[in-house]
Amino acid sequence: MPETGRSNDFPLRRREVVKRLLHKEDDLLVIAGLGSTAWDITSAGDRDLNFPLWGAMGGAISVGLGLALAQPERRVLVITGDGETLMGLGSLATVAMQAPPNLSICTFDNERYGETGMQATHTSGQTDLAGVAAACGIAVAASVRTEAELEAALPVILEAPGPVYHVIKVRAEKLDFVLPPKDGVHLKNRFRRALLGDDVMAPAHRGLP
């Protein structure tokens, strides 16, 4: 039986962690997995260069990979949950094969499916996602459980040559919804306009950077 209760007492709080990672004026390109991490990144200030998913569970890391390969000069940060990471575990192997130096991935791991009733995920049992990432071949893969570990990890997450992967163990808690826009076409267009310029919306644009 998994220890479904232990994450109730984890010291790190997701909304405080996200404010250490993201600042409204940064030029980071940010992808968030559906559910809690989409609300988390929005709680730090909605911005055009955020692309929060509202579905496509298991896809967040792969979206970050395609973006990182397309924009090698820009830092890409994927922030997603443990349930979303588990659904797309294979994407960690794909990231390791491509090894984009500008890609950083954080899993906010509360060991629960937060949007569906706080049911236990596999990380509440024996599954160690940082171990999975390391075994896939991601050279920098670590778990962060304390304030001191977070402080040490922040420069690695934000600046170290990638790909880097961090599990950040966060407290299981129900928080207010801070919802981003949910129109996917709007989210896509605002991101592309902010990154690629206004003329990306012109009819003749060929989709090139």
Place this chain on the structure above:
Amino acid sequence: MSVKTSKGSGMDWWKQIFSAFKAATVRQVAYVPDAGHAALIDACVRDNDMRAIALTSEEEGVAVLAGAWLGGARGVLLMQSSGVGNCVNMFSLASTCRFPLALFVTMRGQWHEFNPWQHAMGQTANAQLNTAGMQTLTATSPDDVGPMATATLDQAFTGGTMSALLLHQRLMPVKTFDR
């Protein structure tokens, strides 16, 4: 395994797909391998302007290409018909956000198929793609491949749609496993 290739089956049709990728400035080629795509994959791996991305499952590719488009790059996804079933929920990312999507699907379960496990997706992939909101074309002869590849890329990147080119199994060598 032995491979029987019928005379005049024009096994270099893949070159027309590769040329269409080059003409359309495709930068990312995500794939789960298939024997029918082997030569095309090799060419994409060798090409300096393309990033070939091996996937563990086809649905990853739908998400990778969404990320590529967010970053201003065009990509394509190569798979065999069984991979279509792995993608169905991830197609919602492309349809909801209207990401262009260009799929190149080599078909099984259509033509001298010896493996009964291939028939389920071989016979339903086209309908499942249409149900997911995708336009489909099927190339049944080598002469179809070039124009249909160009049309598929154009419908995706200029027309902004989800488009798939299905490459009929009769274009492929017949797998026999020495039987």
